[in-house]
Each structure stands twice: as structure tokens, then as C-alpha cells.
Amino acid sequence: MATRTRYRIALWLSAVFLAATAAIGQDESAAQRLLDEGRLHKRNGNPDAALGEYRALVERFPTSRFAPTALLESAQIHFQANRPDRAEAESQRLIDGYVDSVESAAARVLQARVKLAASQSLADLEAARTLLARVANLYGPDRFGSLPARAEARVLGAQASATLGDRGAALSGFLEAMEDEPRGPWTQHAELGMAQTLLAGGEWLSAVQLLQAVVERSDSTGAADVVAQARTLLTAIHRMWIRPAASQPRWTTARRLNLPTLRKPGALAASLKGRVVVGDEASSNLVTIATDGTMATTAATATSKNLGRPWFDPDDRVMVSVAEGVLAESGGRAQTLTSGGDKPKPLGRILAGASGLFGQWFIIDKDLDGVHVFAGGEHRSSLGAASVGAVDVATGADGTVYVLNARPSKVAVFGPSNQLIRSFSSTAEKPLAIDVDALGNVYVLDSGRRAIVVTSSEGAGLQTLGPLLPGGLELRSPEDLAVDGTGRIYVADPKLAVVVVLE
């Protein structure tokens, strides 16, 4: 009898165990199905439906191993859809609910990205950097081995350090991402970042090695954008350092860029990535030239008056001032800018502008003296006395602002927090336009001498070109100048009715 009872108990326990095991297995399968459905919706361009699947997963199976992944992907969708608050909230839910998970590390990085995207000052950047540093501390290699989120945090943190001017932290951050993390997608970002930081310190030979490494691994793990930047910098180094070292001219020829739709090219800009935009004084049209040479004409400005000088923002979008304000390449209405002070009034005669790292604009208007800073269409500050008499403004890749003053002829350099770092005199007789290449070299257009004056970022003279350019072309009445990342110079000369390109 006792044996029979024991036998029944054993059978019963086995059945309960099997049922529980089966239930757990079924739950995990159902949770994985929801995750897969969500991902399918996301791939098919239906993020809201994806969010629904993810929400269902987390609510029905909060203990599933797929739940943190669902929360993370939800937060990422919100971030991409420009819903930073929701992204922040979902990330926090993940961090609180799934402590020590690898997804929680990614959530912390996402929170930092939200902060970086919303940064309007160095203090915001510093706060984001602190968040990123915590990821490396909380999720160390001793406990987590390979962790892409940690590598990402190190790279983003180092980039923030570079912007904050903390060169040592930037270098070591990039180095840790390169050497202390398994090679992966973030390695090239780190190599590029370190190369850029070394270049800023003049260590171009060490930078060449890192940039070459990025380029040579481009086939396997390369992010196209990173590789393109590396190629651009290598070309710039070749032009600006190696050619002179080999007693070769930096620019060997000048040619006319024939743009049939342009009758009177008067203003232009070039991005570090190689895009060019030219403004036609006759038609008020803008012509953009892509890196592959294809051209497109923008008629949006055709009805506008006072077409100013175009510029590129850090996301490589064209911005241009018109009488109504500032137009963005992405379309929409012009952003009206109003002057500060007691009696604000709309700005209608903007000469030039440039975009800063935090989305702010540096604007020169005929009715305002100096360079003024605008954010979200509102006047925030001015760059002060050092910018009085400014005729053009440009920003470098690191966010440094270069202001060209005509009287006296000088260049004032401002840091990311708009503080004056230095200024140096220009040899230009009648400075008219300024631009900066990827290495921080300064190009000033001297309309008086019909020449281009090239200096280092410190003001050391490197070369003066014009009026007779290599190859025999002569400038007639240059009005604007631009330089792309490789150091290729574009000059708008309305009298020649062409854009001159110096290679």
C-alpha cells in the first residue's frame, strides 16, 4: 500500500514538473514570437505596430529573457521617432527592471544619446559624458566580456571629451575602445576619433596609421560614413603635409566648374564630406553638387530676395539665408530670426551664417554688428567685440567658430562655448570670405588681391593663391570661397560666370 502511495506521489510530481517545464517553454516561445513579429513590423516601416508587439511581450511575459530586448527596441523606436521622453522612460524602465542585463547597458547608452541629441551647451555634453562613463564602470570586461554597448559608450564618451577640449580623456577613451574592446563596429569610430584628436595636436603621422587602418578594414566591418571621413582626412593630409614635405605644390591645377544653369555664381559652400552648393545671384537659385558629381537645382529660393551665403550644418544639410529668415535643405518654411534686445525685430539682411555643434546658428546680419548666436530661432547671445566688423563666419569639424573681420583684417577663433580662443591678423587686403578644412586650416578670400590666403588654424601662413592660379586661370572678381574636407578650394567669381576649383 505504502509503495503504491509513493508511486502515485512520484507520478504526480513528475506530471507537475513536466507541466511546469512545458509551460515555461511555451511562454518563451510565445514571447519570442512577439519579438519576431515586432521586428518584422519595424523592418516593414511600421514602428507603431512594432511597439504594440513589444508592449504585449513585456506585459504578458515580464520574466521572459526576451522582455529586456523588447523594452530596448521600444526605446530605440521612440528615439528614432524623435520622442526623447518616451525613449528615456522606456530605457529607465529597462534599467530598473532588468538590472545587470546587457540590454540595460544599451539602455543607459541610449539615455546618453538622448541627452547628447538635446545638448545645447557644454554642460549638457558633460552630463551625457558622465552617463557614458558609468556604463564602462558598471559593465566592465571582467563581468561582461564582450559588450558592444560598452564600446559604444567609450567612443561616444571620448567624442564628448574631444568636444569638451579634454584631449587626454578623448585619446584614452578612444584607445580603450580600440584596445580593450573586441574588434567590432565601434572600433573604426574609435580609430577615426583618435586620429582626429591626434591631428588636432599635429600628430599627423600617427593619425595616418589609424586612418589607414580604418580604410583597409573597410571591406569587413566598415561603416561607410566613417571610412569616407578617413579617406577625406588622408587626402587632406597628403595635400597639406606630405606634398609640401616632398616639395610638391599643395594645389596643382585650377579649373572651371561649368554649371550651365548658373549665370552669376556669387555664393557657395562645401561640406567636409564633399558636397557643394552654389547660389546664383541672377536667378536666386541654389545648385547642389553631390560627391558623385550629380547636380540638382533648388528653386525654393527663387522667389526670395536677399539670398545670402549658404552653409552646411553638421548633418551635411544645406542652410541658406533669405529675406524671410533661414531656409533648410530639408524644406519647409524659412525660420524667422529676430534680433535680441528690448526691441526685437526680424532679421532680413543676413550675409552669412554657420551651424554649431549644438544646432545653434552663428549669424551675420547687416543690421546687427558682429556675430550673433541663435537657437530655435531665438537670439541667445553674440560673440562680442571680437566679432565686430565680421564679414563671414565658418565652423570647423570640432565646433570651433572662425569669424573673418574686414576692418582690421583678422580672424577671430571661438571655442564651443563661444569663448574667444585666439585671433590672428590676416594678410588679406580686402577679406571677403572664410572657410576651414577638415584639418583646421583657414582659407580667406582676399577680393582686394584676388587671392586666397591659406593659414594654419593658428594663423601661420601656408600659401597664397591668386590672382594667377596654378594651371594659368586668373581670378577676376571672386566673391565667395569654400573648401571641402580634402582641401579642394571652390571660388565663386561672378565676372567669370564660373566656379573655379583648385585641386
Added chain:
Amino acid sequence: MSPVPFRSVRFRSVRSQGRARQRWSWLLALVVLAAAPVCGQVEEQDLDVDQPVISADIERLFQDATALFETADQANTIPLFTQVVDALLPLAGAGESAIDERLRASLLYRARAEFNFGDNAAAERDFETLLRLAAEFEIDRDQIAGRLAELFDRTRQRLIGYVEFLVVPDGAELWVQQRRFSPRQGPQPILTGSYVAEARKPGYLPSSLPFEVIAGETRTVEAALDRTSAVLVLRTRPTDATIVIDGVERGRTQGQADADFVPRGDAGAHPRADFSALLMIDELALGSRTVEVRKTGFRTFTTRVDVPELRDIPLEPILLQRESGTVLLSRLPADAEVLLDGKRVRPIVAGSGPAQLTLLPGSYQLQVTRGSFGVFETAVDVVDRESVDVTVELRPALVVLGVLGGDQVSADRLRSGLFDEFQLLGSWSLLDRAATAAPLLAELGLDAPRLRARSPGSAAAGANAPDWSAIQKTFYQRLPGSVYLLTVLSNDVMATEADLWIWPAPPGPSRPEVRSVVVEDREALKRLATAFVPSIGQRRPVIGADFLDSALAAGPVVARVRPGGPADQAGLLVGDQVTAVGGVPVFSTADLRREIATHEAGETVALETQTNGNLHRVELATGRSFVVADLADPDIVYSALTAALAAELQKVSDWPRWVLELNLAGIVLRSGDNEAAVERLRRIETTAVPTLDQSGLGRAQIDYWLGLALTRAGTRFRDPARDAFARAASSAEGRLEWDEGPWIAPRARARLERLGAGGGAP
């Protein structure tokens, strides 16, 4: 069934000085004896009746009785001896000499006691019993009284007669009532009565001889046996060999040689005990006979025997030779361990020839191991009198510990995929130890749920870490090999993915590498298997220049020329553009490196260059560089590299030892065992300092890694870490990985700056 009643009786000792106590003892003894049959019945199932022995209680009773006999209280010994006699008498004559001896002694003691107390008749009865048990029984006349001896003599005179047997030929056996008598041994005592003696000898007709024994008289019995056949007489070493004559089995050697056999000649090398008793095979036909001696595991002995007449044909002792074959092991390292079917054996090395194993014929699994450096396994078929040549090729061993996870279909698929791919690797021994590993894994607490929780992609990756150091040691001790591979399926129901946990044997790093694979992805397994063949021992050609790719040039541009290097000597200048290497056009730095790599280090290569529009051709004699493994290369299986490096360290390598050690130190550093990395690096630093250069790969890399290891080891090592980085930062030409790898100085400066800023361990 013979009763053996006292075996289980607990009998209190009656050995005592006081009479009163002796009486109590007697009383107790009687009680116990009365109870004994009951006990005997209870226990009789346990008794082995075929092998009578003296029970412990009877023996104790005998000892107590003899002790009591010596105290002169002999009257009380009579019942005791009576109990012993009653117990042993039914067992007498069964061939158990101890029983017979105790019985005779008891009878003699009792006879002496009875005689001393005047019961001569009883004493005489005991003597009669004694003589009926053994006619040759004799008393020790020094021990007993003369009158008692006379009583014994009278009893013998009354019961015993004497017979002298004379049988021809010599060596014939003579049996009387199953008792063997030796002929020509003089008169022998026999109880009075009528008997028939049987005389026999192989090859002779047996003869029966009736005779009468009369008390006190001596008779002679004579017999002459008639020869009927020739007889083969032989003995073998070892015993239990089958004798076959002319194809017919005729006998089997047995027993042990008699004491009078003295091995001589070849037999003299072996002890007498190894030889059988003499075997005599009669009815041997006249003529030439073929005699074979067979025994399993021994070579058959065959001889021709001529039988010319009816006589004994004695053979020399036959020494059977064991069957054996020889396994010749070439290239067997002196310190390697050799196992046959899992048992350790010691091969014999004679002179400069290969090591030898002499083995019985059969199939064997031969395994040669040499710590973590390599394993060699093969099946060997040994045939008698033949030798098998085996060339030992020690290869690093990949010990496959099995697949964890309940999805048997995926487990089987993955297992077969792994074995298919890895078996193609000629340079590894693949050891399937899944069956042996299973209990070890359980013992160490390594199961699928725990390892899944530790997977790098899992939610609980940071918690509850297994003690990998202990795991590494345990597996190495119990399942020696070079690298261990344990597969964990992603789930138990339908697993599409799996993690491969891979770790090296000590002293390699104990932290495992984890590779994730898709179960169906054979290409991934192929790539993994390929990664188990790391390319060490190669030298890269160096040209002494750095290049860059520029949109302003159609080919790689010289960015820097190392003073005094190959490029410098060839006249290459900064800004030169290389257009072709060895006649092959190159369009990028990668092209150039690829083309240079097709040349042997040290070879001269023709470069075509373009300088300011002018074309040049230069001959460049490439240099050579050692290589240190890239620590962040996802295509390297560092455990396999560890094994390969360890093996390289064990042989005469054309690589300097410090390069191999530096590679190993890097792997240890990568694994996170910082203190071990420091120890290794400092050892290299100490031993290789004089030969290390400041330029290229060398001292700066050691300093840089030392700085890294010290930094990671904790803030207490910050100062030495700073010193190490400072040394590395001061090396203008120091490079990582190889002579044209990344410059160390900028990296060291960055690390130094980080430490100087109070960052401590990053």
C-alpha cells in the same frame, strides 16, 4: 552431511588458576555444548561441508584442554579432549592434515590422562584408534612415561604387520586401498588383514597382488610388470599445455614439478615452480611421431620424436614462448606518456633506435600524450612475430566535451558538423570525450542553464560566475588535452543557435572564449575550424616605410621613410607614389601590402614609383619582422593559438623565445589575468633585455603591455604602470605587433596622460 556443530559457539575461556572457577567453566561449557546442536542447525546453511575445517571453538577447546593438561589437573581434560575427538573423528582421513593432527594429539593427550588415572583399557583403546587412523603412527618416547610407551608398543604389536614391496620396473606406482606406497622403501606398517596391491606404470600392463598382513610379522610382496607400449615423458613451462601427437590430443600437463626436479640448460633460467609435473603419455606407436604442445597465448611447440622400440622416450623440459609482436614507436618524445587501452605502459628504448613495445597479439588503442603539448592516438593490430611501425605525431588535442542542451536533434547535428569540420584539420587531434566528461561537468556544476546565463548575450552575464580556474585544472588533470570545447545549445526545445565555450589547458588563460554559431551554419563551423590553425612561425617582410591612400594619387603614397631602413636604402622618398610591386600594379596601400606579403621576407622586390610625374624603378631588399598576434582579432581562437605557441616553445624554433613568450603574455593579458601577464612580461624583460631593440617590435611593446597589465591590476600598481608607459612613450620607433605596426608612443602617452590625470584603473 558431516556435522560440524561448534563453529558458531561463543565459548568462554576456561583458562584459570582456581578450581572453583574451572568448575563454573565446565558448567558453562556443558550448557554451551548442549545448546550447540541448535546453533549448528541454525548456521548449517553457511557451512561448507566439502571443506571441513576446525572451527574456532573446537580449536579453543583443544587449546584450553592442553593448557589444563599441563596444570596436572588432567582428569578434567578427559571430557574436553573427548569433545574434540568426537567432533573431529568423523572428519578424519579427508585429507585435511590439521584435523588429523589435532585428532591424533587429542587422542594421545586423552590416552595419557586416562593412563595417569589408571584407566589403561581406555588408553589402549585410544592407541588402537590412533593406529587404525595411521598405522605408521609413532609416539614421542621422550615425552611420555615408559609404561605408557610399553602399552603403546603392545597395542601396535597386536594390530600392525609389515610389508616390503618389490616392483619392477622402477618408477611404478603401488596402491593399496587408495593409499600409495613406494616400492623398495623397506618394510612398511599396515594394519593386519587381507589386501590387494595394484602396481601400475604407463606403458606397462597393471598387476594386482593379493597379500595378507599378520600382526608382528614382515612379508615381502613382489611384482614384475610387462611392457605394452612406448611412453612419451615430458613436462612444460608453463603448465596446462595440451599435447597433441600426430594431430590427436593426448594429454595436458598439470600440477607442479616434484621437488627432485632441477631445471638445467635453457630451463635453468626459470624456477622449478614454473614447470608442470611430468606427463607420461603411453600407447605411443612405434615410428616417427609429430608432437605439438599448444597453449593459448603461446607459440605452439612442435617436434619430431622417433619411437624405435617399446621404451620411455623422455623429452627435455619444453619451454613455451609467449606469442608477441612488436610496436616500434618512432619520434616518441622521452617525456611522453604511452597508454595502451587506457593503461600506462613503459616502452623500451634500446640505443638510438625507436622505442619498442612487445605485446600479445590483438588490437590495441594506442595513445601518446605529452601534457598540453600534444596527443597522438591510433589503433594498432599486433600480430605474433611481426612488428608494426608507428610514427608518433604529437598534435595539440582538442578535447570535445559534448553538447549541453535538451534538443537532441540540434545537438546531434551540431556534433556531427563540428566533427566533420575539425577532422579535416590535420594538425589537431580531435578527442571525443563527451561520455567521460558528462559526470565531470555535473561534478563541477556546469550545466546548460548556468552557462546560458553566463553567455555574453544573456541577461545575467555578470552574475554567478563559475570558477574557471578550477574547471580548467580539473579537466586538464582528468582529460589531458590542449584545448577544450564545450557546446551549449541556446534552448532545450528547438535550438537554432549555440555557444561554443573554448579554453586552453594550463598554463594558458583560464577564462574561456565564447563563440556563438548558428546550428545549421556549416560555413561558420568551417571558419571556426580554420581558426584553430593559427599562422605562427611566419615572418613578415618589411620595407621600412609608411604609406597612405589619397584621392590625389592613383597609388599608395609614401608618408614616411624610416632612416636606414630598406626603403631608405632603396632611395624611396616621402611623397613618392608607388604604382607597381614586382611588376603588379597597385592602387592602394592594401594592394601594396598584399603584393609585398607574397614575397619571402628578405627577398628583393622591384618597386615602380612616380615622383613629380617622373617614373622610377627601385630594387628594395625587404627586411624581416617577427609578429605578435593582434589581441582584438575576432578571427583568432586564442585558446588554439596558446596551444600552438606552447608547442612551439617545446621544440627548437627559429623564432626567438621572447617572441613566443610575448605572444603568450598578450593572450594572458587579453584574458584579463593581469597579474599573470605582469609576471610573464617581467620574465621576458629580464631574460631578453640584451637582445631587445628600441625600434620596431620589442622592448616598447613589452613596456606598453606591462603598463596595461599593471593599470588593470589595480590602483596600487599605478606608479609602476606609469613608469612602464613612460618608457614606452619615450620609444620613438617602438611599434605594436610587428616592425611596421602601429606606433606605440602616442598610445603610451595617452595612457600615461590618463594615469597622470588621476584616473587610476580605467
